[in-house]
Amino acid sequence: MTENFRPDNAAQVQDAIAWAVSAETPLELVSRGSKRDVGRPVQAAHTLDLSALCGVGLYEPEELICQAGPGTPVVEIEAILVESRQMMAFEPMDLGPLLGGEAGQGSIGGVFAANLAGPRRIKAGAARDHLLGFTAVTGRGETVKSGGRVVKNVTGYDLSKIVCGSWGTLAALTDLTFKVLPAPEVETTLVINGLDDAAAVRLMSAALGSPHEVSSAAHLPIGIGAGDVSGPATCIRLEGFGPSVAARAEALEGELAGFGGTMGAVDGYLSRDLWRAVRDVEPLTAPLDRPVWRLSVPPMAGPSVVLAIRSAVEGVEYYYDWAGGLIWLAVPAEPDAHASTVRGAVAGAASGHATLIRADEAVRAAVPVFQPQDPGLAALNARLKNSFDPLGVLNPGRMTAGV
């Protein structure tokens, strides 16, 4: 019989996992389920639904910290932070629409478990850089805590890093404390039209190498649009205090003039819409049956990786974020989602990885969703999983087959 446990509190989460351990029966962990279709399909008889562990328990704007249950909707937290003109600086992305669901459904537990960050990642860090502490129930059925409620702490191993991006395979988070930061007063985006990929990446490198504190840099090639902007468009975001943003925009315009293209700018809500679209992969969302890859590579390597894929596969659509270091790529549906081509191209860069973020369940069962690792590293990952979840009761196989 399939059961759907929905604990009301952390003690019940521990009960449920302790039972799963005693019955040696796996659980699929979900919070609000908005990212359920990412990763390998989990073979679990039962579901452990953490969405009832919700609500912001503590928010101290002057200490720059916020604490919430894993099931708390991201939109709820954002609404509270806005009142004190603060934000989660890593810009949690909303995968809902990309995966065929609705926007605004994601939970804070899911954001950290997936370690996804938006365009501001290059300046502010990823989700993993903002989780200060947590309480969780491991696959041993034990409640552990790590970290704390202060922004500076090196006491013991930094387990916050390891639970971020573990996709619920190590422990069920029951409580999270994370860092929040002042939201910028204004933002403006320089938009340079007309550059090819290689020139765009050089321009973005120059912008980030300038002292003008660029917070995001994306390039939309021809045929790709986001918000009000259509490609070829190289977008450079500046954020902060009004006079500072104005001065930096002016200086940067001058410094980037030599790269060619035509320079324009979008401000205020137009800029915000643009970056929300870039963040949530709006340009590649439709049609929904195309597999979508997320590639992380050294920024300057972006164009050559894309070129290698495009010369082997027809009908690829893509764009760059993180100054060229993040490539979102949609490929025509195929049983293997062109995995060997995509991963072969990434292997041609000095370092990097490719994750199959969107694909049919059958494809995700057949193709490694997360980048396969060298044997030594894969073995260390497996031992790490084993140290938290020796019987494999939490989301078994979601990241790696058999782990």
Next chain:
Amino acid sequence: MKMPEPDGAVLARRGEIVAALRAIVPGEGVIADDREMRPYESDGLTAYRQLPMVVVLPETTAQVAAILKYCQANGIKVVPRGSGTSLSGGALPLADGVLLGLGKFNRILDIDYANRTVTAQPGVTNLGITHAVQDRGFYYAPDPSSQIACSIGGNVAENSGGVHCLKYGLTTNNVLGVEMVTIDGEILRLGGKHLDSEGYDLLGVLTGSEGLLAVVTEVTVRILRKPATARALLVGFGNSEEAGACVAAIVGAGIIPGGMEMMDGLAINAAEDFVHAGYPRDAGALLIVELDGPEVEVGFLIDRVREIAEAHGATSLRISQNEDERNAFWAGRKAAFPAVGRISPDYYCMDGTIPRRQLPEILSRMTRMSEQYGLRVANVFHAGDGNLHPLILFDANEPGELEKAEAFGSDILRACVELGGVLTGEHGVGVEKRDLMGTMFSEIDLAQQQRLKCAWDPNGLLNPGKVFPTLHRCAELGRMHIQRGQLPFPDLPRF
């Protein structure tokens, strides 16, 4: 402080072990003479000293791998060491252990301005990285006060911070990749010039692992363009409460200064006596607020901060007009430790963190403890992030004073935890705070952390006796007590 009992069987084989290491690292690279090993007997926490069994200074990753493989096969403990500036005894040798020094790994391997990264060997100093890129206007942001001496490998092991880490992050936020060698002698790479991990964030947990998980043999960090300008305000207050309220108001106004430091009366006067920085001697607390960034922004924020400070009862306020003046403002703070060293034969530097609003409470508790122990304490404080550095003044030549200072320090750290803070903000646990870990973590918490170590180092040979108060065997930690036959809990909601 009790260290693990030295293994007599290993000590008995010392000659053979030294010979085996000489076969791996020829020439001067193996030091077995007591007098020559003396410089390695302690790190920055000089109260603890121990000669190692032998010192080995490899020059290549292959040598590191061969050393670790040999030690693993022969059950020999290994203590990695960078520059030996740890303030928590992280690099304290073990009598029956090999001290593995990374000092010869001192080359910068790659500077990539287009991708904004530097790849260096672990023995390169923190400041060495900035020096390598500053002619092009770049720098490496984390800046521990020990930056002339401490190594980037040690920074990774300790997850070191600095005065600018509120705005720019600790080491962990600035490291992109490493090459490391496990105790099996396996050479593995984590990360690179790209962002984020494809699997578990091993780099994130290696950073700050105090030499207990693997030996770092190469580090890739991100570099930043130097801010166009920096200016500082030097603001005096009647007492720490007012200064603390001012800090809260600055952050509350949406301003994250590049640096924000606080000093108390004793520290102000000690610094002023030493470097004559022009600090207000009558102030009960002093704030240094540094704003960095584009010129327009800095000018704009200086005005805002000045208004906030004045509204919070500032008794004196100066704004740096040029680089010399800015450096002068910092000179006293940067010399605070040696300055305190001049007014006392010895001092003991602590490193707890508290939620900032607890500042008045921790200071008043410290005053009470100071009376109780009969020892003075001076406070310098990373005000933005609540990281305290109380300096306890004592005289090691007075019998019992060191022990008294240590007990005082432990009481301060316990109070930090009680007030919602932590034992260490940036110096690490090492041996110093090992036995206090139980004040922050339960047995279960600590057992899980040790299980994580078992995944890397199943025989517990890398830097044992540090961080964890009790050592458990991995087999024992891995055991599970399963009660079978329990039914799914009837009161657990389902749908």
